[in-house]
Amino acid sequence: MSEHxxxxxxxxxxxxxxxxxxxxxxxxxxxDVQVPSWLDKALRYAPLAALSAVVTPDILLRDGVLxxxxxxxxxxxxxxALVYSFWKKDxxxxxxxxxxxxxxxxxLAGW
Amino acid sequence: xxxxxxxLDIDNIQPxxxxxxxxxxxxxxxxxxxxxxxxxxxxxxxxxxxxAMAQSELPIAVSLLMGFLVFSAGAQLAAVPLMVVGxxxxxxWLTAACVNLRFVIFSAQTRxxxxxxxxxxxxxxxxxxxxxxxxxxxxxxxxxPPASKENPAPLAYFCGxxxxxxxxxxxxxxxxxxxxxWIPASWGLGFAGTLALLALLATMMLNRQSGMIAMxxxxxxxxxxxxxxxxxxxxxVLAAVCAGWMLDRLKLDVANDAAxxxxxxx
Numbered sequence: 008m009s010e011h012x013x014x015x016x017x018x019x020x021x022x023x024x025x026x027x028x029x030x031x032x033x034x035x036x037x038x039d040v041q042v043p044s045w046l047d048k049a050l051r052y053a054p055l056a057a058l059s060a061v062v063t064p065d066i067l068l069r070d071g072v073l074x075x076x077x078x079x080x081x082x083x084x085x086x087x088a089l090v091y092s093f094w095k096k097d098x099x100x101x102x103x104x105x106x107x108x109x110x111x112x113x114x115l116a117g118w
Numbered sequence: 119x120x121x122x123x124x125x126l127d128i129d130n131i132q133p134x135x136x137x138x139x140x141x142x143x144x145x146x147x148x149x150x151x152x153x154x155x156x157x158x159x160x161x162x163x164x165x166x167x168x169x170a171m172a173q174s175e176l177p178i179a180v181s182l183l184m185g186f187l188v189f190s191a192g193a194q195l196a197a198v199p200l201m202v203v204g205x206x207x208x209x210x211w212l213t214a215a216c217v218n219l220r221f222v223i224f225s226a227q228t229r230x231x232x233x234x235x236x237x238x239x240x241x242x243x244x245x246x247x248x249x250x251x252x253x254x255x256x257x258x259x260x261x262x263p264p265a266s267k268e269n270p271a272p273l274a275y276f277c278g279x280x281x282x283x284x285x286x287x288x289x290x291x292x293x294x295x296x297x298x299x300w301i302p303a304s305w306g307l308g309f310a311g312t313l314a315l316l317a318l319l320a321t322m323m324l325n326r327q328s329g330m331i332a333m334x335x336x337x338x339x340x341x342x343x344x345x346x347x348x349x350x351x352x353x354x355v356l357a358a359v360c361a362g363w364m365l366d367r368l369k370l371d372v373a374n375d376a377a378x379x380x381x382x383x384x
Contacts, residue, residue: 014201014204014207015176015180015201017207018197018201018207018210018211019180019183019184019187019188020187021207021210021211021214022184022187022188022190022193022194022197022210022211022214023187023188024211025188025193025211025214025215025218026187026188026189026190026193026214026218026245027241027244027245029215029218029219029221029222029225030218030221030224030225030244030245030247030248031225031240031241031243031244031245032221032222032225032226032244033222033225033226033229034225034228034229034232034233034240034241034243034244035237035240035241036229036233038233038234042226042229042230045363046226047227047230048362048363048366049359049360049362049363049366050223050226050227050359051227051256051260051261051362052328052331052358052359052361052362053223053224053227053256053355053358053359054224054227054252054253054256054257054260054322055319055322055328055331055332055335055358056331056332056334056335056354056355056357056358056359057220057224057249057252057253057335057351057354057355058253058315058318058319058322059319059332059335059336059339059354059358060335060336060338060339060350060351060354060355060358061249061312061315061339061351062312062315062316062319063335063336063339063340064339064340064343064350065309065312066312066316067336067340068340068343071343071344073340081306081309081312084309084313085312085313085316088313088316088317089316089320092317092320098155098156098158098159098314098317099155099158101313101317102158102159102310102313102314102317103158105309105310105313105316106307106309106310106313109306109309110305113305113306114305
């Protein structure tokens with residue numbers, strides 16, 4: 008058990024360091040070093056791209072493969088949520104509508 | 119001697135994360151409000167991460183400690199199976215580094231507003247800057263002048279964002295770990311997080327260019343999904359950044375051509 012503790016302890020310590028270093032990476036460069044303006048302009052799409060990259064596979068892929076059938080609970084859950092979001096700018100409502108549609112289709116229709 | 123005075127001068131003009139003025143700034147409250155709106159989404163992600171870790175063979179105490187210190191769902195979920203089989207430490211750390219690679223890119227942008235802090239505070243600010251605080255900070259202040267003592271608004275907004283994000287994520291994570299027994303994994307409740315991001319994404323589609331860049335990111339993410347260590351995210355971000363750069367160059371070339379055929383200077 009104690010070797011496990013040492014192993015887990017070191018693993019967690021290293022993982023914490025990874026979190027700190029990756030998230031602060033470019034922050035640790037001295038303040039007076041400027042990001043070149045072309046890079047700054049190019050990077051302005053990074054947040055949009057990151058969100059798209061995280062969201063799309065969750066909706067369009069099932070087990071790593073593109074959806075083969077339109078009978079998919081997540082697809083319709085996302086569609087319902089988007090339709091609601093055009094109607095009302097209410098985040099909570101949107102999540103409830105989307106999750107509601109998704110769960111109904113998943114659990115009752117078996118999609 | 120001049121160097122010492124310069125150093126003291128810098129200390130006087132650097133904002134301080136612990137100072138009350140930053141937390142009393144109205145932008146701090148705005149940050150909290152904006153992040154609270156997404157709480158149902160990322161809260162579910164915290165819960166689902168907690169459930170997944172509780173259902174692994176790691177002791178509950180180890181899972182809780184890991185969540186508290188590592189504060190990264192992707193890295194945690196990638197590391198747990200490796201830890202369970204006793205994989206070499208360097209493989210665990212390298213896997214986590216690959217999964218978290220996108221944060222390196224993000225930090226190049228958050229630098230704009232966070233580099234005015236002292237080095238130790240910069241590390242701390244970076245550490246708590248997860249996906250959502252990054253996206254929301256850049257959405258609101260991406261093109262604004264860098265934060266400084268005279269311009270504390272972006273930093274105050276950031277403080278509001280991370281205060282809610284950090285607290286709520288950890289609370290939901292603990293709830294997930296402790297209530298794993300009652301939460302059915304087959305329900306895929308983490309979908310709520312995806313919906314919240316989808317909503318945020320919808321607000322960011324401002325023009326045709328954003329739409330095109332988003333399409334590039336979506337297509338590359340799906341195409342690169344098979345890559346290990348969730349590298350499809352970094353790949354999609356880099357592809358989209360390149361596409362954005364190319365689009366800018368295209369517009370610049372078109373504008374240059376138009377300018378050379380005109381006699382006015384724009």
